[in-house]
Amino acid sequence: MRSNSAGRQPSGSLTEAARRSQIVSAAVTVLAGRGFAATALSAIAGEIGISKGVISYHFAGKAELLQEVVRHVLQQAAEWMTPRIQGASSYAEALRSYIVANLAYLDEHRAEIIALTEVLANARATPGVEQIFRDSHREAVAALQAILDGGVAAGEFAQLPTRTTAIALRAAIDAATTAMRADPDFELATFGAELAQLYGRVVTR
Amino acid sequence: MRSNSAGRQPSGSLTEAARRSQIVSAAVTVLAGRGFAATALSAIAGEIGISKGVISYHFAGKAELLQEVVRHVLQQAAEWMTPRIQGASSYAEALRSYIVANLAYLDEHRAEIIALTEVLANARATPGVEQIFRDSHREAVAALQAILDGGVAAGEFAQLPTRTTAIALRAAIDAATTAMRADPDFELATFGAELAQLYGRVVTR
Amino acid sequence: MRSNSAGRQPSGSLTEAARRSQIVSAAVTVLAGRGFAATALSAIAGEIGISKGVISYHFAGKAELLQEVVRHVLQQAAEWMTPRIQGASSYAEALRSYIVANLAYLDEHRAEIIALTEVLANARATPGVEQIFRDSHREAVAALQAILDGGVAAGEFAQLPTRTTAIALRAAIDAATTAMRADPDFELATFGAELAQLYGRVVTR
Amino acid sequence: MRSNSAGRQPSGSLTEAARRSQIVSAAVTVLAGRGFAATALSAIAGEIGISKGVISYHFAGKAELLQEVVRHVLQQAAEWMTPRIQGASSYAEALRSYIVANLAYLDEHRAEIIALTEVLANARATPGVEQIFRDSHREAVAALQAILDGGVAAGEFAQLPTRTTAIALRAAIDAATTAMRADPDFELATFGAELAQLYGRVVTR
DNA sequence: CATGAATGAGAGTTCATTCAT
DNA sequence: CATGAATGAACTCTCATTCAT
Numbered sequence: 001m002r003s004n005s006a007g008r009q010p011s012g013s014l015t016e017a018a019r020r021s022q023i024v025s026a027a028v029t030v031l032a033g034r035g036f037a038a039t040a041l042s043a044i045a046g047e048i049g050i051s052k053g054v055i056s057y058h059f060a061g062k063a064e065l066l067q068e069v070v071r072h073v074l075q076q077a078a079e080w081m082t083p084r085i086q087g088a089s090s091y092a093e094a095l096r097s098y099i100v101a102n103l104a105y106l107d108e109h110r111a112e113i114i115a116l117t118e119v120l121a122n123a124r125a126t127p128g129v130e131q132i133f134r135d136s137h138r139e140a141v142a143a144l145q146a147i148l149d150g151g152v153a154a155g156e157f158a159q160l161p162t163r164t165t166a167i168a169l170r171a172a173i174d175a176a177t178t179a180m181r182a183d184p185d186f187e188l189a190t191f192g193a194e195l196a197q198l199y200g201r202v203v204t205r
Numbered sequence: 206m207r208s209n210s211a212g213r214q215p216s217g218s219l220t221e222a223a224r225r226s227q228i229v230s231a232a233v234t235v236l237a238g239r240g241f242a243a244t245a246l247s248a249i250a251g252e253i254g255i256s257k258g259v260i261s262y263h264f265a266g267k268a269e270l271l272q273e274v275v276r277h278v279l280q281q282a283a284e285w286m287t288p289r290i291q292g293a294s295s296y297a298e299a300l301r302s303y304i305v306a307n308l309a310y311l312d313e314h315r316a317e318i319i320a321l322t323e324v325l326a327n328a329r330a331t332p333g334v335e336q337i338f339r340d341s342h343r344e345a346v347a348a349l350q351a352i353l354d355g356g357v358a359a360g361e362f363a364q365l366p367t368r369t370t371a372i373a374l375r376a377a378i379d380a381a382t383t384a385m386r387a388d389p390d391f392e393l394a395t396f397g398a399e400l401a402q403l404y405g406r407v408v409t410r
Numbered sequence: 411m412r413s414n415s416a417g418r419q420p421s422g423s424l425t426e427a428a429r430r431s432q433i434v435s436a437a438v439t440v441l442a443g444r445g446f447a448a449t450a451l452s453a454i455a456g457e458i459g460i461s462k463g464v465i466s467y468h469f470a471g472k473a474e475l476l477q478e479v480v481r482h483v484l485q486q487a488a489e490w491m492t493p494r495i496q497g498a499s500s501y502a503e504a505l506r507s508y509i510v511a512n513l514a515y516l517d518e519h520r521a522e523i524i525a526l527t528e529v530l531a532n533a534r535a536t537p538g539v540e541q542i543f544r545d546s547h548r549e550a551v552a553a554l555q556a557i558l559d560g561g562v563a564a565g566e567f568a569q570l571p572t573r574t575t576a577i578a579l580r581a582a583i584d585a586a587t588t589a590m591r592a593d594p595d596f597e598l599a600t601f602g603a604e605l606a607q608l609y610g611r612v613v614t615r
Numbered sequence: 616m617r618s619n620s621a622g623r624q625p626s627g628s629l630t631e632a633a634r635r636s637q638i639v640s641a642a643v644t645v646l647a648g649r650g651f652a653a654t655a656l657s658a659i660a661g662e663i664g665i666s667k668g669v670i671s672y673h674f675a676g677k678a679e680l681l682q683e684v685v686r687h688v689l690q691q692a693a694e695w696m697t698p699r700i701q702g703a704s705s706y707a708e709a710l711r712s713y714i715v716a717n718l719a720y721l722d723e724h725r726a727e728i729i730a731l732t733e734v735l736a737n738a739r740a741t742p743g744v745e746q747i748f749r750d751s752h753r754e755a756v757a758a759l760q761a762i763l764d765g766g767v768a769a770g771e772f773a774q775l776p777t778r779t780t781a782i783a784l785r786a787a788i789d790a791a792t793t794a795m796r797a798d799p800d801f802e803l804a805t806f807g808a809e810l811a812q813l814y815g816r817v818v819t820r
Numbered sequence: 821c822a823t824g825a826a827t828g829a830g831a832g833t834t835c836a837t838t839c840a841t
Numbered sequence: 842c843a844t845g846a847a848t849g850a851a852c853t854c855t856c857a858t859t860c861a862t
Contacts, residue, residue, distance in 0.1 A: 121326025171380030531736025585786030
C-alpha cells in the first residue's frame with residue numbers, strides 16, 4: 001500500500017511529481033551503473049518497468065530529464081551538507097566541516113555522484129546542463145572562498161590567494177570521486193581527514 | 206607550414222604515418238571544439254576533407270583512433286614537461302617546477318587537453334582508454350608522490366600524508382582545465398604561481 | 411485476402427504477432443525473388459512499405475529474423491505433410507506417401523522452399539541457423555530411415571543399407587528444388603510419381 | 616628455384632597465368648575455410664600475401680574471379696574423373712564407375728567442392744556463375760542419363776524413367792557433400808559403395 | 821606489374837521522438 | 842496517463858573498385 005493521498009491509482013499510475021521523481025531516480029541508477037553512452041531512454045524505462053513513452057510524457061525530452069537529474073543531485077547534496085556545516089565556532093572549524101561533510105556525502109551517495117559526473121562529462125551533448133553545472137560550481141567555490149576570506153579578514157587565517165585556494169581545494173574534493181571510481185579500496189574518510197589536516201596547514205598563520 | 210621534406214603531395218594520398226597523425230589531430234580539434242558526443246567519424250573526416258572510409262582504412266575502429274588520441278596527448282605532455290622539470294637543485298624547486306610546467310602545458314595545448322578530457326570522461330564508451338588513462342594517472346600521482354617522499358626523507362619537507370597530498374595537488378592542477386573552460390578570463394599562469402606558493406606552504410616544515 | 415478478424419487496421423500499426431509474421435513473409439518473398447545477398451533489411455522493409463527500424467523493433471537482429479524464416483518454413487512444411495503421410499496401411503504405401511507429399515509441398519510452396527534454400531546455403535553467415543537446419547535434416551532423414559527400417563523388419567522390404575538409402579532419397583527429393591529452379595518446365599508431380607516408382611523398385615524384395 | 620622459364624622474376628611477380636591460378640587457389644581456400652560471406656577480396660589477397668589491387672589487375676572484377684573458381688573446379692573434376700570412368704565393359708560397370716569416381720573425387724578434393732558449393736549457393740550474387748553451373752549440371756545429368764539410356768536400349772537395364780533416375784542419382788551424389796560437411800565421421804567411400812549397390816538394384820531387370 | 825591509399829555506396833543497428841489507441 | 846508501434850536520422854563499419862605512383 002502506497003502512501004498515496006489519492007488512494008486509488010490504476011497500477012503503474014503515479015502522480016506527476018512521484019513519477020518524475022521515480023524516473024529521475026532510475027536515470028541516476030542507470031547512469032551510475034552503465035555510463036552515459038548506455039543511458040538510453042529505453043534503459044531508464046526498463047529499469048522501472050515502464051514504457052519509453054512515459055518518460056516522453058513527463059519530460060519535454062531527454063535533455064530536460066538529465067537537467068533534472070543534475071538539479072536533483074545538486075539540491076540533495078546541498079540539503080545534506082547544510083546542517084553539517086552550520087554552527088562552526090571558528091573559521092578553521094568551518095573549513096574542516098566543509099571538507100569532511102563533502103567527503104561524507106560522496107561516501108554515502110556514490111550513485112548520485114557518479115551519475116552527476118557522467119552527465120557533466122557530456123554536458124555539451126545536453127543543452128542546459130552546462131549552465132546549471134557552471135552556476136553550481138561557481139557557487140560552491142564562492143562559498144568556500146567566503147570561508148577563507150572570512151578567516152583571513154578575522155585574522156584567523158594567514159594571507160592567502162583565497163580564490164586559487166578555493167579552486168584547488170574544491171578540485172581536491174572532487175578528485176575523491178575519480179579516485180573512488182578507479183580504486184575500490186580508496187577510503188574516502190581517511191582521505192577527507194588528511195585533506196582537512198592538509199588545508200589546516202595551508203591556512204594556518 | 207608543414208614539415209614536409211618532399212614538398213610535393215598533389216593528390217589526397219599521404220603516407221600511413223602522416224595520415225594517421227593528421228586524423229589524430231583532426232580528432233583532437235573536433236573533440237575540443239564540439240565535444241565527445243558530436244565527434245562522429247564523419248565530423249573528423251569532414252574536418253580534413255576526406256571520406257569516412259579513410260579513417261576506417263587507417264584505424265581498426267573508432268576505439269583505436271581515440272586510444273591513439275589519448276596516447277598522443279599523454280606522450281606529448283610527457284615530452285613537453287620532462288626538460289622543464291629536470292635539473293632542480295632542491296625538492297622544493299622540483300615541486301614548483303612540476304606545478305608550473307604542468308600549467309604551462311595546459312596553457313599552450315588547450316585543445317589537446319580538452320580533447321583528452323572529453324575522451325576520458327567517456328572512457329566507458331571507448332574500450333581500452335580506461336586502462337591507458339588509469340596507468341597514466343597512477344604514474345603521474347606516483348611521480349608527484351616521489352618528489353614529496355623525497356623531500357620528507359631528506360628533511361626538507363614537513364611530515365605529510367604524501368599520497369593524499371599528491372592526489373590533492375594533482376587534482377588542483379587538473380582543475381585548471383575545468384576553470385579555463387568555464388571562464389575564458391581564467392589566467393593559468395597566475396593560478397600556477399599561486400598554486401606553487403600554496404603547496405610551498407603545505408610542505409614547509 | 412487477409413484473415414483479419416478485426417478488419418480495421420487503418421494506420422500502419424499492427425500487433426506484435428501480426429507484424430512479425432508479415433515481416434517473415436516479406437523476407438521469404440525477397441529471399442526467393444532476389445537471393446540471399448540482395449536480402450537487406452531495407453529490401454525487406456521496402457517490400458511491405460515500412461522503415462528498416464520496424465524490423466529492428468520486432469526482431470533482435472537480422473539473424474533472429476532469418477532464424478524465424480527457417481523455423482516458419484520448416485514448421486509449415488511439417489504441418490502440411492503430417493496429415494498426408496499418416497494412415498498408410500503398409501510400409502510401401504507410407505514410403506510412396508512420403509515422397510509424393512514432399513513433392514506436392516515443394517510444388518505449392520515454391521517461394522518458401524527457395525527462401526529456405528537461400529538461407530541454408532549461407533548458414534555460416536547467419537548464427538543459429540546451422541543448428542536449426544542440422545536438427546531438422548537429421549530428423550527428416552531419421553523419419554525416412556524409420557519407414558525403411560520398419561519395412562525391412564516386417565519383411566516387407568528387401569535387405570537395404572537403410573541409412574544410405576534414406577540420405578539418397580532425401581537428396582533426390584531436395585534436388586527437385588534445384589531442378590525446378592533451373593528449369594521452369596520441370597514437372598514436380600511427374601518427378602514425384604517416378605521417384606516413388608523408382609524407390610518402390612529399390613525396396614522391393 | 617621455380618620451374619620458371621623466364622628465370623628472373625622480381626619477387627612477387629609471376630606470369631599472368633601463374634598469378635591467376637594462384638589467386639584462384641587462394642579463393643578456393645578462403646571460400647572453403649570461411650564461407651562465401653567472409654570471402655572478401657582482401658581476405659583472398661591476404662591469404663597469399665599480396666595486395667587487393669593485384670586481384671583487380673588480373674581479374675575484371677570479383678564476379679570474374681568467382682566464375683574462374685567455378686570453371687576451375689568443374690574442369691578439374693572432369694579431368695580427374697574421365698580416366699576413371701572410361702573403359703567399362705558393361706553399362707552396369709559404367710554406372711558403378713561413375714558413382715564411385717564421383718565420390719572419390721569429393722573425398723580427395725574437399726576444399727574445391729566446398730568452395731564450389733559456397734559460390735553456387737550465392738550464384739545470384741555473382742553474374743555469370745548461374746549459367747556456368749546450369750550448363751555443367753545439365754551436362755552431368757545428360758551424361759548419366761546417356762549411360763542409363765544405353766543400358767536400357769541394350770536390354771541390360773530394366774525399363775526406367777531415365778531422366779528422373781539420373782536426377783535422383785546425381786542428387787544423391789551431391790548430397791554426400793552436405794553430409795560430409797555436417798558430419799565429420801561420414802564415410803564417403805562406404806556411402807559410394809552402398810549407393811552403387813542401391814542403384815545397381817534400381818537398374819536391374 | 822604491384823602497391824597502398826582513397827572512395828563511396830550500402831550494410832545493420834541504435835535511439836529520441838511522435839502518435840493513435 | 843500509459844502503451845506499443847513506428848519513424849527517420851545518425852552512427853560505425855565493410856567492401857569492391859579506382860588510381861597515382
